[in-house]
Amino acid sequence: MNPASTSTLLVAMENVTVRFRGAQNVHAVNGVSLTLEPGKVLGILGESGSGKSVTLKTLLRLLPESRTDIGGTVIVDGRDVLALGPQELADYRGRATSMIFQDPMLALDPVYTIGEQIAEAIVRHEKISRKAAMQRALELLQLVRIPSPERRLKAYPHEMSGGMRQRAMIALALAARPKLLLADEPTTALDATVQIQILLLLRQLQRDLGMGVIFVTHDIGVAVEVSDRLAVMYAGQIVETGTVRELISDPQHPYTRGLLAANLHGAKKGERLEAIPGAPPALNEPPSSCSFAPRCKHAEDRCRTGLPPAIVLGEGRIVRCTRAEAELAPA
Amino acid sequence: MSLEISTEERDRGGAGTPLLEARTLTKHFPLGRGAVVRAVDGVDFQVLKGETLGVVGESGCGKSTTARVVMQLILQDKGEMLFDGEAVGSAALSLKEYRRQAQMVFQDSYASLNPRLTIEDSIAFGPTVHGVPKSGAILRARDLLARVGLDPARFAARYPHELSGGQRQRVNIARALALGPRLVILDEAVSALDKSVEAQVLNLLMDLREEFGLTYIFISHDLNVVRFISDRVMVMYLGEVVEIGPVDELYDDPRHPYTRALLSAMPSMDPDNRTMEAPLAGDPPNPINPPEGCRFHPRCPQAQTVCAKVKPVLTRTGAGARLAACHMEIAGSGHSRALGLEDAA
Numbered sequence: 001m002n003p004a005s006t007s008t009l010l011v012a013m014e015n016v017t018v019r020f021r022g023a024q025n026v027h028a029v030n031g032v033s034l035t036l037e038p039g040k041v042l043g044i045l046g047e048s049g050s051g052k053s054v055t056l057k058t059l060l061r062l063l064p065e066s067r068t069d070i071g072g073t074v075i076v077d078g079r080d081v082l083a084l085g086p087q088e089l090a091d092y093r094g095r096a097t098s099m100i101f102q103d104p105m106l107a108l109d110p111v112y113t114i115g116e117q118i119a120e121a122i123v124r125h126e127k128i129s130r131k132a133a134m135q136r137a138l139e140l141l142q143l144v145r146i147p148s149p150e151r152r153l154k155a156y157p158h159e160m161s162g163g164m165r166q167r168a169m170i171a172l173a174l175a176a177r178p179k180l181l182l183a184d185e186p187t188t189a190l191d192a193t194v195q196i197q198i199l200l201l202l203r204q205l206q207r208d209l210g211m212g213v214i215f216v217t218h219d220i221g222v223a224v225e226v227s228d229r230l231a232v233m234y235a236g237q238i239v240e241t242g243t244v245r246e247l248i249s250d251p252q253h254p255y256t257r258g259l260l261a262a263n264l265h266g267a268k269k270g271e272r273l274e275a276i277p278g279a280p281p282a283l284n285e286p287p288s289s290c291s292f293a294p295r296c297k298h299a300e301d302r303c304r305t306g307l308p309p310a311i312v313l314g315e316g317r318i319v320r321c322t323r324a325e326a327e328l329a330p331a
Numbered sequence: 332m333s334l335e336i337s338t339e340e341r342d343r344g345g346a347g348t349p350l351l352e353a354r355t356l357t358k359h360f361p362l363g364r365g366a367v368v369r370a371v372d373g374v375d376f377q378v379l380k381g382e383t384l385g386v387v388g389e390s391g392c393g394k395s396t397t398a399r400v401v402m403q404l405i406l407q408d409k410g411e412m413l414f415d416g417e418a419v420g421s422a423a424l425s426l427k428e429y430r431r432q433a434q435m436v437f438q439d440s441y442a443s444l445n446p447r448l449t450i451e452d453s454i455a456f457g458p459t460v461h462g463v464p465k466s467g468a469i470l471r472a473r474d475l476l477a478r479v480g481l482d483p484a485r486f487a488a489r490y491p492h493e494l495s496g497g498q499r500q501r502v503n504i505a506r507a508l509a510l511g512p513r514l515v516i517l518d519e520a521v522s523a524l525d526k527s528v529e530a531q532v533l534n535l536l537m538d539l540r541e542e543f544g545l546t547y548i549f550i551s552h553d554l555n556v557v558r559f560i561s562d563r564v565m566v567m568y569l570g571e572v573v574e575i576g577p578v579d580e581l582y583d584d585p586r587h588p589y590t591r592a593l594l595s596a597m598p599s600m601d602p603d604n605r606t607m608e609a610p611l612a613g614d615p616p617n618p619i620n621p622p623e624g625c626r627f628h629p630r631c632p633q634a635q636t637v638c639a640k641v642k643p644v645l646t647r648t649g650a651g652a653r654l655a656a657c658h659m660e661i662a663g664s665g666h667s668r669a670l671g672l673e674d675a676a
Contacts, residue, residue, distance in 0.1 A: 047525035161614040191389035221598025244602040262530040264555040275530035
């Protein structure tokens with residue numbers, strides 16, 4: 001890795017692997033490299049078990065250390081995340097990088113008011129009084145546009161609606177003004193008309209505060225709505241990256257194409273869907289060939305014998321498929 | 332016992348009779364201290380033979396309660412249902428006989444299966460209750476497993492925890508078909524599946540619909556899926572039907588402001604044309620003490636005085652067989668945009 005080029009990056013993950021030890025080992029992430037510039041939004045798209053949430057949790061070191069082997073390098077805002085000691089890690093979490101989750105009811109503490117929880121996070125990272133922290137908490141609730149924020153400051157999580165709890169969790173995540181916000185399916189549990197409100201709020205906060213955001217989702221529509229760039233994950237690897245426009249209008253990897261077709265946007269009524277057959281592989285062994293080959297209608301012998309090369313189609317446009325090479329060769 | 336059951340033989344009412352007709356279905360859940368959840372409040376609809384009726388709406392709109400009442404898993408407080416012209420629960424159509432003909436698939440594929448039964452036993456369970464000998468029921472279970480794409484030799488003796496989510500949902504579909512039903516209610520049946528697996532199950536549902544001459548009630552929060560699979564769509568809000576009609580007409584030209592809001596909340600799928608404004612503010616209200624008049628009026632951008640006072644009834648609108656419950660669609664309702672008072676354009 002060239003240090004000159006990474007110094008301007010907010011996030012640089014290089015060949016990251018995550019393995020969970022147990023009766024059966026699980027190779028959840030298998031060589032993920034990604035970068036994020038400050039103030040940009042990267043969407044990670046993938047299905048259950050693709051490693052998208054594990055990748056996100058690696059950035060915050062949230063995985064259980066005693067059962068997890070992490071390889072590769074993770075640099076966030078110039079810090080080597082995998083080398084942080086306990087005290088540095090506690091300072092890093094919430095301050096440099098913060099995270100929002102799918103279920104705010106689980107992420108928020110049920111026995112403290114929203115205001116107390118936000119103020120606690122501020123006091124932990126900044127030398128200010130509790131009273132001043134409460135005032136900041138109020139401003140944060142206004143920032144995420146919670147109606148009657150003075151009253152909500154004293155509310156407990158169970159007293160709020162789902163959309164409002166999600167806003168409160170966003171306020172909590174922003175409490176110490178992080179440079180990087182990690183979002184793990186934050187709108188998946190919400191109703192359609194509430195989901196779009198939260199997406200628009202996140203988009204605006206990201207712009208106004210100049211945060212970098214990594215947004216993990218299984219929903220292509222949601223990813224398109226918030227992201228500048230997309231990374232598609234399958235079986236613990238990024239199989240395709242590019243700008244949102246490139247991936248939507250010109251998907252190269254057969255898995256990306258299958259996912260787009262399965263979204264049913266513009267699908268013809270009554271016609272059979274081009275479904276991807278089969279199911280994702282078990283990840284008990286690290287991949288030694290293309291993980292998608294067993295489900296791919298274009299698979300050839302070489303797909304089943306070796307790992308596919310990462311083919312660079314352009315600036316930040318990478319496809320992990322031997323076919324992309326074949327298609328490019330004649331040109 | 333043969334798997335083939337001629338639908339014609341059982342078609343008592345004829346092609347013109349709806350397979351299911353729900354009349355003013357009402358289900359309230361008392362909470363104590365006088366509070367009542369009006370989960371389903373006077374819902375009327377028909378499901379025609381061989382069609383798929385999509386049901387959409389947000390949390391608390393009553394779509395799942397409606398499904399459970401239709402299935403008679405919970406009994407309505409008011410209203411009645413006619414199945415092929417005969418009242419459900421009457422002498423002509425007992426509850427047990429009705430349940431042979433109407434089956435349901437739930438969202439949680441794991442919770443819907445008995446963890447201590449092999450999947451062939453789960454599928455054979457219903458038929459044996461209805462008097463089919465065990466050996467015949469097992470044979471039929473294996474046949475059904477093959478039809479939903481699970482090789483009986485490999486899968487019949489497995490337990491639910493040994494299957495993936497998509498495979499388990501195929502088992503639930505096979506079990507729903509074991510009694511040879513005519514109506515299958517799919518309550519968020521593909522919502523928990525990954526997109527690539529969801530497409531496989533949707534293909535399966537379309538094949539089975541054709542093969543067995545099934546009629547579906549398809550409940551989902553995913554508006555893309557509903558558009559794809561449905562012939563007609565019913566939109567619910569706070570326990571009431573606000574709009575119902577042919578799928579393309581309803582999606583292309585929604586008449587109820589709530590339908591419009593719901594459709595414009597769908598992600599755009601176009602990076603050059605992203606959604607810039609949320610169509611509605613706040614969360615859907617809960618169905619305890621719903622608003623007077625039109626239940627949508629407190630959130631409706633076009634609400635006027637009449638909307639807070641008078642409940643709009645479902646009224647024929649648009650080009651075809653569409654109904655909407657909105658004062659703007661009711662001539663002379665007192666809403667300034669209503670037909671007949673001002674230009675309808």
